[in-house]
Amino acid sequence: MVQLTVDLGGRPGADCRGFCEYCYFRHVGDVAPLGCRYCPPFRVGCDYCSRGVKEQYSGFKPLSTVADDILASLQMIPDGIDRVTISGGGDPSCYPEFRDLIELLGSMEAPLHIGYTSGKGFDDPAIADFLIENGLTEVSYTIFSADPALRRRYMHDPTPEASLAVMKRLCEEIDVYAAAVVLPGVNDGADLEQTCAWLDEAGAKGLILMRFANATEQGLILGNAPLIPGRQVESVEAFRRRVTDLSGRYSLKISGTPLWDPEIGSPFAILGEPDLMEKLPAVRAQASVITGSVAAPYIRRVLDARGGCDVVPVAKEIACLITLDDLKSLDPADLEETVIIPGRCFVHDRQASELLSGDGTIRTVLRGPDMLTADAETSMGMNRNDVLQMEMEGFSALIHCINQNGRKK
Ligand code: SF4
Structure with a gap:
């Protein structure tokens, strides 16, 4: 499959209407480069492990730059493209020229895929039909909770009802993979049941649950632990049991990270x-x-x-x-x-x-x-x-x- 990836640039937090409480890029300090597989032998630090891993870009790229990048990429792809994927460090739904971007990409007549959005930038439910008309076929969409009040409080979504309405409409027509970081005591328990039921009824394809991390050993490697001081974290095994239990009770596919995908039996x-x-x-x-x-x-x-x-x-x-x-x-x-x-x-x-x-x-x-x-x-x-x-x-x-x-x- 020939895929064209359209990178919008942008920074977590700054280009998604403020940091979600659980965002892994929150509190990222001025840490020294960690070193990685891309570094030259005699220098610790390259563009990837100095800036890329922190998504430290300088804001969204203007649409004219995005269009130039697309043209340059197309020249390297002689036989046409099978799919266009929108990505970036910021949230595509917050891209200032979002409608013009979607019209531009829609004119390429290849299925459109949004690699990740929180939906925080969607203030008008009508954007869902506009996306469908322009060829959107798949999206990964953070729900966090089907309760608008929790989205407002923990994601700082100023229009949670509209964001959920967009998600619901997309579920009716295209492949929607929902995602939620599970914050113990906030969007777990009864709230998570309600979210699963909401997604099932809406027709989402799947839900990925992400265990909340709050310590360096759980994966916060950018000098930013804890994200929420004092917030408890579920053990990997308890999280796995939660995923297994929910997966057996709802018809949409439910899997978890770091563990696990009950339908496939992975990882391993x-x-x-x-x-x-x-x-x-x-x-x-x-x-x-x-x-x-x-x-x-x-x-x-x-x-x-x-x-x-x-x-x-x-x-x-x-x-x-x-x-x-x-x-x-x-x-x-x-x-x-x-x-x-x-x-x-x-x-x-x-x-x-x-x-x-x-x-x-x-x-x-x-x-x-x-x-x-x-x-x-x-x-x-x-x-x-x-x-x-x-x-x-x-x-x-x-x-x-x-x-x-x-x-x-
Ligand atoms: S929308 Fe995503 S990238 Fe932006 S602050 Fe929330 S979790 Fe982070």
């Missing part, structure tokens, strides 16, 4: 497919595979089934959000001479090698595959076979990396 759906695991390469060498605390037991079970390998969890729950600070808590002496870190983690390779060789033994630090499985945001539009294929590819790549670089067993 492969654990339910012993025949497929048999097809993975055997583990013939020893290395230390560093990962987050949520994924570690699952990865260990897969690798154990193929011969076993040292899987080392850090306190950070999400592997992709591991930073150098997480590696500091490890004792290098406990690690093999080949260490594999998650492909997308925010660690500079050279700093990791220096740190993990701190006991005098030189260790080789390598990056593993970008993804070993699909989180709920990724699996929402996938079927079980797609996810299993992704996991087969991810684990095959990881085992090859271990076998090629590790200590032979």
Whole structure:
């Protein structure tokens, strides 16, 4: 599928009518670059880990710039496009020239997809029909709650009734994937039941529940924890049970992040497919595979089934959000001479090698595959076979990396 991505620019909070209380970009301080897979070998910090990850852009791009970007992209795509996706650091619904933008994109006659909107910028329910007429076919739309008062209070949506009316109308005609960060004591319990029922009745395709994070180890890596001082956080297991329970009682697809997608059985759906695991390469060498605390037991079970390998969890729950600070808590002496870190983690390779060789033994630090499985945001539009294929590819790549670089067993 040939996809054209239209980046509107913009900044979280500033270009979405003020920060939602739970926004992961809230309170982001002036933190030093973390280092990442894109950094050059001798410098910690590149555009991605200095600015991109914080969505630190300079506001929405003017429509003329967006149009120029589209023209430049189209020149590189000779055979036409199958889909147009609108993205950006700000919220598309708050884009000042939103109607002109949609008319421009609608004239391209390819299905339109809004990658993310909170709907906070929609003040007039009639915008829904305008979007449908101009070819919108899919949208990810934050609901938070079907109760307008909660949207007003926690999302700072000035016109929550209109935003919900737009969402409801879109649900009637196109694929709407709703999203909600679950704030314990606010939009959980009876309110969440009401939101699920509202979405079911409206005809939404799915709902992704996101566990609220309030601490660095839960993933707030930009010096911005806590987001809401004193606000309690649900354990990963309790959150998983909540997702399972709701998913069984409503007809729309309900999944959660960091865990889980009950319909597909992911992440790590492969654990339910012993025949497929048999097809993975055997583990013939020893290395230390560093990962987050949520994924570690699952990865260990897969690798154990193929011969076993040292899987080392850090306190950070999400592997992709591991930073150098997480590696500091490890004792290098406990690690093999080949260490594999998650492909997308925010660690500079050279700093990791220096740190993990701190006991005098030189260790080789390598990056593993970008993804070993699909989180709920990724699996929402996938079927079980797609996810299993992704996991087969991810684990095959990881085992090859271990076998090629590790200590032979
Ligand atoms: S709309 Fe999204 S990006 Fe903007 S403040 Fe809310 S959560 Fe953050």
